[in-house]
Amino acid sequence: MSELxxxxxxxxxxxxxxxxxxxxxxxxxxxxxxxxxxxxGSGKTTTIRMMMAILLPDRxxxxxxxxxxxxxxxxxxxxxxxxxGVYEKMKVLDQLAFLGEIRGIDRRVAxxxxxxxxxxxxxxxxxxxxxxxxxxGMQQKVQFVGTVLHEPELLILxxxxxxxxxxxxxxxxxxxxxxxxxxxxxLFSTHLMEQAERICERVCxxxxxxxxxxxxxxxxxxxxxxxxVAVEFEGDDRWxxxxxxxxxxxxxxxxxxxxxxxxxxxxxxxxxxxxxxxxRRFEVLEPTLREIFVSHAGVPADEEPVLxxxxxxx
Amino acid sequence: MRQIWAVLRREYIERVRTKGFILSxxxxxxxxxxxxxxxxxxxxxxxxFDREWVLVDRTGRIGAEVAEAIGAAGYAADLLGGEAxxxxxxxxxxxxxxxxxxxxxxxxLRDGAFSYRSDDSPGSTRRAVLEGIVVREVLRQRIAxxxxxxxxxxLLDRGGHLEFERVTDDPSGADEISEAEKISGIxxxxxxVFILYISMLIYGAFVLRAVLDEKRNRVVEVVISAVTxxxxxxxxxxxxxxxxxxxxxxxxxxxxLLGLLGVPMLAAALAQEGALAEFAxxxxxxxxxxxLLAYFILGFFLYAALFAAVGAMCSSEEEAQQAQVPVMxxxxxxxxxxxxxxxxxxxxxxxxxxxxxxxTPILMFPRAASGSVxxxxxxxxxxxxxxxxxxxxxxxxxxxxxxxLMQGKRPTLREVVxxxxxx
Numbered sequence: 001m002s003e004l005x006x007x008x009x010x011x012x013x014x015x016x017x018x019x020x021x022x023x024x025x026x027x028x029x030x031x032x033x034x035x036x037x038x039x040x041g042s043g044k045t046t047t048i049r050m051m052m053a054i055l056l057p058d059r060x061x062x063x064x065x066x067x068x069x070x071x072x073x074x075x076x077x078x079x080x081x082x083x084x085g086v087y088e089k090m091k092v093l094d095q096l097a098f099l100g101e102i103r104g105i106d107r108r109v110a111x112x113x114x115x116x117x118x119x120x121x122x123x124x125x126x127x128x129x130x131x132x133x134x135x136x137g138m139q140q141k142v143q144f145v146g147t148v149l150h151e152p153e154l155l156i157l158x159x160x161x162x163x164x165x166x167x168x169x170x171x172x173x174x175x176x177x178x179x180x181x182x183x184x185x186x187l188f189s190t191h192l193m194e195q196a197e198r199i200c201e202r203v204c205x206x207x208x209x210x211x212x213x214x215x216x217x218x219x220x221x222x223x224x225x226x227x228x229v230a231v232e233f234e235g236d237d238r239w240x241x242x243x244x245x246x247x248x249x250x251x252x253x254x255x256x257x258x259x260x261x262x263x264x265x266x267x268x269x270x271x272x273x274x275x276x277x278x279x280r281r282f283e284v285l286e287p288t289l290r291e292i293f294v295s296h297a298g299v300p301a302d303e304e305p306v307l308x309x310x311x312x313x314x
Numbered sequence: 315m316r317q318i319w320a321v322l323r324r325e326y327i328e329r330v331r332t333k334g335f336i337l338s339x340x341x342x343x344x345x346x347x348x349x350x351x352x353x354x355x356x357x358x359x360x361x362x363f364d365r366e367w368v369l370v371d372r373t374g375r376i377g378a379e380v381a382e383a384i385g386a387a388g389y390a391a392d393l394l395g396g397e398a399x400x401x402x403x404x405x406x407x408x409x410x411x412x413x414x415x416x417x418x419x420x421x422x423l424r425d426g427a428f429s430y431r432s433d434d435s436p437g438s439t440r441r442a443v444l445e446g447i448v449v450r451e452v453l454r455q456r457i458a459x460x461x462x463x464x465x466x467x468x469l470l471d472r473g474g475h476l477e478f479e480r481v482t483d484d485p486s487g488a489d490e491i492s493e494a495e496k497i498s499g500i501x502x503x504x505x506x507v508f509i510l511y512i513s514m515l516i517y518g519a520f521v522l523r524a525v526l527d528e529k530r531n532r533v534v535e536v537v538i539s540a541v542t543x544x545x546x547x548x549x550x551x552x553x554x555x556x557x558x559x560x561x562x563x564x565x566x567x568x569x570x571l572l573g574l575l576g577v578p579m580l581a582a583a584l585a586q587e588g589a590l591a592e593f594a595x596x597x598x599x600x601x602x603x604x605x606l607l608a609y610f611i612l613g614f615f616l617y618a619a620l621f622a623a624v625g626a627m628c629s630s631e632e633e634a635q636q637a638q639v640p641v642m643x644x645x646x647x648x649x650x651x652x653x654x655x656x657x658x659x660x661x662x663x664x665x666x667x668x669x670x671x672x673x674t675p676i677l678m679f680p681r682a683a684s685g686s687v688x689x690x691x692x693x694x695x696x697x698x699x700x701x702x703x704x705x706x707x708x709x710x711x712x713x714x715x716x717x718x719l720m721q722g723k724r725p726t727l728r729e730v731v732x733x734x735x736x737x
Contacts, residue, residue: 075540
C-alpha cells in the first residue's frame with residue numbers, strides 16, 4: 001500500500017486561456033490532515049476535482065490511493081463537493097441510505113448508520129422530511145453525513161465549513177478530527193486561515209494557480225520565523241536603544257523587537273540580563289499562517305483580490 | 315448490479331411517490347370511465363321517450379300489430395282509428411301533450427311509406443326501429459295472401475343471414491382473417507400507435523429531465539464518484555421505464571376491468587344484445603398485446619438513451635428544450651406518416667420505412683396488428699430494433715459519460731462527436 005493518499009505530479013489544467021492550476025506537485029501522506037489554502041479562484045476546487053477525476057488534467061499525473069482515480073478508488077473516498085448537491089425532493093434518510101447503498105453498504109445498515117449520525121447532529125427529527133425543507137446549514141450537515149457514511153479511507157472536503165454558524169463549524173471540526181482518529185486521511189480546502197491553523201497538520205498554500213508553499217505546518221512555522229521577539233520587563237527601557245534591531249514597537253505592556261541581521265534573540269536576552277531589568281516574558285513569536293501566506297503570495301488568502309477573483313473559473 | 319438496482323429503485327420510488335404520478339395515473343381511468351359514461355348517457359338521452367305517441371291506422375289491417383311491436387321495442391303508442399282528425403293531433407303536439415303521431419294508410423300497404431309527424435325530427439335509432447316494424451307488418455299482411463304463406467312467413471320471421479366467405483388464392487385458408495378480426499386489428503393498431511407515440515415521448519422526456527436535474531444540482535458529482543456513468547444511466551432509464559410500465563399497467567388493468575364490467579352493463583342498459591358480441595370481436599389478441607409491449611420496451615430504451623444523452627449535454631432547461639427537438643422529430647415523423655396512411659394514403663415503401671428502428675414502433679405495430687405485413691418483417695424489425703438499442707446505448711453512454719460532468723456552454727456537434735470517439 002502506498003504511503004501517500006494523494007500524489008499530484010506536475011499537474012496543469014487550463015480553461016481556455018485561463019490557467020486554473022499550473023505545474024502543481026502535491027503529496028498527501030496517509031493519516032494526515034491537510035488544508036488546501038488559497039483565495040477564491042486560486043485553483044483549489046479545480047485541484048480537488050482532478051483528484052476525483054471529474055476533470056482530467058491537461059498535463060501531469062494524478063494518483064489517488066495509490067493509482068489512477070478509478071471507480072474502485074473513488075468509492076473509498078468521501079467527497080464533499082463545493083457546490084452542494086442534494087436530491088431536494090428526497091427524504092433525508094432515504095437520501096443517505098441511497099448514498100451508502102451505491103458505495104456498497106447494505107441498505108438497512110446504511111439506514112441505521114445514517115440515523116445514528118443524524119441523531120448526533122441533532123437532525124433526527126428531520127429524517128423523514130424532504131431535504132428541500134431543511135435550511136442550507138442543515139442540508140450541508142446532511143451532505144456531510146453522506147460523505148462519511150461509508151467510513152472512507154480518505155475524505156476530500158471542498159470548503160466544508162463555509163456557510164455554517166460557529167457552533168456547527170465546531171461540531172463538524174470535531175467530527176473531522178474524529179474521522180482522523182478512526183484512521184482516515186483528510187484533505188480539505190478553505191480560505192479561513194485561522195481554522196486551518198487550528199486543525200491542520202499539513203498545509204498547501206496556492207495562489208494564482210500555483211503552489212506557494214506546502215509541508216508540515218509546525219516545520220513551516222519554524223522555518224518561516226517571524227524574526228520578532230516580544231519582551232515584557234520591569235525597569236528602565238533605555239537598554240533597548242543599545243540594541244541593533246530593525247524596529248521596536250510597543251504592543252500593550254510588551255515591546256516587539258524586529259530582529260536585524262546583526263542581532264539574534266540570544267543577544268537580546270543577554271542585553272536584558274546585562275541591563276538588570278526584570279524580564280517577565282520573553283517570546284520568539286511564531287508567524288501566523290496568515291502572515292506566512294501574505295509574505296509568500298503578497299495577498300492574504302481570505303481577502304478577495306479583484307484580479308484573482310475575476311479569473312475565477314472552476 | 316447492486317448499484318444499478320440502487321439507482322433504479324431510487325428513481326422508481328421517488329417518481330412513483332410524486333403527486334404528479336399519482337394524479338395522472340388516476341386521472342386517465344377516471345377520464346375513460348367518464349368518457350364512456352358520457353357517451354352512454356348521450357346515446358340514451360338521444361333516444362329518450364317521455365311522451366306518448368298516437369298511431370293512426372287508416373288501413374284498418376295492421377294497426378294492432380304495429381302498435382304491439384312498437385310497445386315491444388320500448389315505446390308506446392295509442393291506437394286510433396281513421397276517425398281522428400290530423401288537426402286535433404297537430405294541436406296536441408303543439409300543446410306538448412303528444413310527442414308524435416304515426417299515420418298508416420294505403421301507401422303504407424303498397425310500398426311501406428308512412429308519415430311520422432312531430433315538432434322534432436326522429437333520431438336515427440328511432441327511425442330504423444319504426445321502419446323495421448312497419449315494413450315487417452306490411453310484408454306479413456301481403457304474404458298472408460300468397461300461396462303457402464306459412465313457409466314464407468317462417469322465412470321472414472327467422473330473418474336473413476349474412477354468411478361471409480373470403481376470396482383467396484391460398485387453398486389451405488391458413489391465414490384467413492375474419493372481417494371482425496380485421497376491424498379489431500385496425501382499431502388495435504391505431505390505439506397502439508397513440509399509446510406508443512405518447513408514452514415514448516412522455517417517458518423519454520422524463521429521462522431527459524431526470525438526467526438534467528441531477529446534473530444541474532450537482533448531485534451527480536457525488537454519485538459518479540461511486541457509480542460508473544454507464545450504470546447510472548442504465549439505472550435511471552430502467553427506473554423511469556419501470557415507472558412507465560407501472561402506469562401503463564394500471565391503465566391497462568383499469569381498461570380491462572372497465573371492459574369486463576362496464577361494457578356488458580352498458581350493453582344491457584341500452585338493450586342491445588348484439589353489442590356485447592361485437593365488442594368482444596374488437597378486443598385484441600394476446601399476441602398483439604405482447605407485440606405492443608415488445609415495441610414499447612425496445613422503443614422506450616431506444617429513445618430514452620437519446621434523451622439521456624441530450625440531457626447530459628445541456629446545462630439548463632432552455633438548452634434542453636432546443637436540443638431535444640431532433641430526437642422528438644424522430645418520433646413525430648413516423649407518427650405523421652402513419653396518420654397519413656390511415657387516411658388511405660399509405661405507400662408500399664412505408665412497410666420498408668417501418669424497418670428503420672426509430673420508426674419501427676409507430677409504423678410497424680399497426681401493420682402487424684392488422685395483419686398487413688408478413689410475420690418475418692415483424693421479426694426482422696424486432697431484431698433491428700434490438701441491435702439499434704445496443705448501438706444507441708453505446709453512443710449515448712459515451713456522450714453521457716463526458717457530458718454529465720461538463721458545466722457551462724452546450725457542446726457543439728463536433729465536440730460531441732469527439733466525446734464519442736475518445737471516451
